[in-house]
Amino acid sequence: MTGARIGVYGLGTMGSALALNLAEHGFDVAVSNRETEWIAPFVAGAGALRDRLTGAETLADFVAALASPRTVLFMIPSGPPLDAMIDAILPLLSPGDTVIDGGNADFNDTRRRSETLERAGLHFVGLGVSGGAEGARHGPSMMFGGSGQSWAQVHPMLEAIAAKFDGDPCVAHLGPDGAGHFVKTVHNGIEYADMQIIAELYGLMRDGAGWPAPAIGAVFDRWATGPLDSFLVEAAAQVLRAADARTGLPMVDVIRDAAGQKGTGRWTLIEALKLGQSANTIEAAVGARAWSSETATREEAATLLAGGTQSAAALPEDTLQQAFLAARIIAHAQGFRILSAASVEYDWSLDLARIAEIWRAGCIIRSALLDTVAEAFRGDLPHDHLILAPAIRDRLAGSIGGLRQVVAHAAGAGCPVPCLGAALAWYDTMRQARGSANLIQGLRDYFGAHGFARTDDAGDHHGDW
Numbered sequence: 014m015t016g017a018r019i020g021v022y023g024l025g026t027m028g029s030a031l032a033l034n035l036a037e038h039g040f041d042v043a044v045s046n047r048e049t050e051w052i053a054p055f056v057a058g059a060g061a062l063r064d065r066l067t068g069a070e071t072l073a074d075f076v077a078a079l080a081s082p083r084t085v086l087f088m089i090p091s092g093p094p095l096d097a098m099i100d101a102i103l104p105l106l107s108p109g110d111t112v113i114d115g116g117n118a119d120f121n122d123t124r125r126r127s128e129t130l131e132r133a134g135l136h137f138v139g140l141g142v143s144g145g146a147e148g149a150r151h152g153p154s155m156m157f158g159g160s161g162q163s164w165a166q167v168h169p170m171l172e173a174i175a176a177k178f179d180g181d182p183c184v185a186h187l188g189p190d191g192a193g194h195f196v197k198t199v200h201n202g203i204e205y206a207d208m209q210i211i212a213e214l215y216g217l218m219r220d221g222a223g224w225p226a227p228a229i230g231a232v233f234d235r236w237a238t239g240p241l242d243s244f245l246v247e248a249a250a251q252v253l254r255a256a257d258a259r260t261g262l263p264m265v266d267v268i269r270d271a272a273g274q275k276g277t278g279r280w281t282l283i284e285a286l287k288l289g290q291s292a293n294t295i296e297a298a299v300g301a302r303a304w305s306s307e308t309a310t311r312e313e314a315a316t317l318l319a320g321g322t323q324s325a326a327a328l329p330e331d332t333l334q335q336a337f338l339a340a341r342i343i344a345h346a347q348g349f350r351i352l353s354a355a356s357v358e359y360d361w362s363l364d365l366a367r368i369a370e371i372w373r374a375g376c377i378i379r380s381a382l383l384d385t386v387a388e389a390f391r392g393d394l395p396h397d398h399l400i401l402a403p404a405i406r407d408r409l410a411g412s413i414g415g416l417r418q419v420v421a422h423a424a425g426a427g428c429p430v431p432c433l434g435a436a437l438a439w440y441d442t443m444r445q446a447r448g449s450a451n452l453i454q455g456l457r458d459y460f461g462a463h464g465f466a467r468t469d470d471a472g473d474h475h476g477d478w
């Protein structure tokens with residue numbers, strides 16, 4: 014090898030899969046890893062792709078194996094590990110080289126790192142990568158944030174390895190510095206909401222209808238080919254059907270109900286709030302994961318607190334399906350509102366339609382809905398508000414009744430549906446031309462002389478309380 018086209022540092026789940034994907038598409042790849050004992054076995058185990066891989070045990074050898082201008086892709090935890098690696102590799106690189114962070118990163122850090130590297134004449138790219146191990150190996154969706162020069166240098170490789178939707182590579186240059194990581198963060202926020210909706214519907218079928226996991230899996234299987242067609246619905250069907258080898262029980266029945274989270278859902282909320290947005294479906298999903306860890310409190314409260322008074326018996330499958338679709342649409346609408354607000358705030362000119370397009374394949378939230386979302390954004394959309402697009406309004410008209418029924422049913426039966434409930438609350442708030450915030454304004458003026466706007470006059474006014 015005279016000079017590898019790209020170097021992949023970090024041979025964990027994602028890095029190893031991306032390195033093989035790049036090699037399979039004809040690119041020579043230098044690979045390295047913190048714990049160096051993994052490098053040789055990785056290269057040796059690459060079969061026919063072995064000749065395209067160069068293992069390097071030191072950073073100096075890793076950099077020396079790269080063709081100029083160099084491209085280095087880090088697939089390691091962001092935060093302090095990435096900062097330490099950048100500090101270590103920077104003296105070995107030259108102006109014009111490109112450093113890519115393909116991990117999930119706080120976009121504020123990405124902006125800071127971009128500034129530092131650009132001061133040294135290098136390019137820094139925040140690359141959102143979605144699709145898990147399978148996607149990384151055979152076609153992820155990728156969200157690129159960085160300079161035009163770095164995109165020119167890297168895009169042939171990314172387009173080659175990306176998932177394809179009808180031949181269209183699911184990768185795009187979304188903007189400078191933190192734009193790619195921001196979009197990936199919001200992608201994950203929507204992912205949190207979608208998974209929470211799935212979990213709530215599973216809970217209703219399990220606790221309300223008393224169905225065993227495989228029967229619920231069969232419901233998700235049926236949904237996977239209709240308007241809810243998506244990776245996460247297919248995944249839910251498979252997870253619910255799986256049996257535990259040790260006990261023979263359904264796998265989900267032996268998994269503790271305490272959900273982990275690495276931070277992207279929370280970042281979505283923090284950034285949304287900073288932008289004056291509130292994505293209450295994502296908030297509900299992040300909150301529900303946090304509450305799920307309070308096992309001891311929940312076990313005690315289960316014996317102390319009164320529950321619902323109405324029967325939790327099953328609702329028709331079609332009603333549950335409608336509720337899912339309506340809530341999924343609303344979670345996407347909220348996610349895209351955050352993107353729209355960020356685009357204005359950071360002057361990114363995000364192409365919302367293109368974002369929906371590159372999410373149609375490869376990523377975790379890929380679904381049939383995203384094609385409709387992309388079309389909606391390609392049309393004339395007032396205020397970038399997805400719920401106002403004709404095609405989306407039609408879908409909501411056909412599904413919101415189901416959401417209403419499910420939320421009312423769950424409330425009566427005492428079944429928790431924080432994300433479905435949040436979706437309905439937001440929908441009803443957004444379609445109310447005159448809400449009740451006039452009283453909030455009255456109260457604020459009453460106790461704090463904060464003033465209010467009148468319906469019949471301009472300017473700031475106070476009440477004669």
Ligand SMILES: NC(=O)C1=CN([C@@H]2O[C@H](COP(=O)(O)OP(=O)(O)OC[C@H]3O[C@@H](n4cnc5c(N)ncnc54)[C@H](OP(=O)(O)O)[C@@H]3O)[C@@H](O)[C@H]2O)C=CC1
Pocket residue numbers: 022023024025026027028046047048049051088089090091093094095098115116117118142143144145146
């Ligand atoms: N798993 C997924 O589905 C997805 C993950 N991501 C992101 O990709 C990145 C990698 O994740 P993933 O491959 O799953 O993680 P893994 O845990 O499988 O691998 C982590 C890699 O990072 C290396 N590493 C850990 N700490 C350090 C450090 N302090 N300095 C240098 N290298 C270090 C590890 O090296 P060593 O072998 O020496 O421990 C290993 O190569 C993360 O940012 C993650 O958020 C993005 C999309 C999807």
Ligand SMILES: O=C(CO)[C@H](O)[C@H](O)COP(=O)(O)O
Pocket residue numbers: 117142143144145201204273274275276277278377
């Ligand atoms: O980015 C991803 C998928 O798109 C990762 O799988 C991410 O780690 C999932 O987030 P969390 O661990 O917080 O559930």
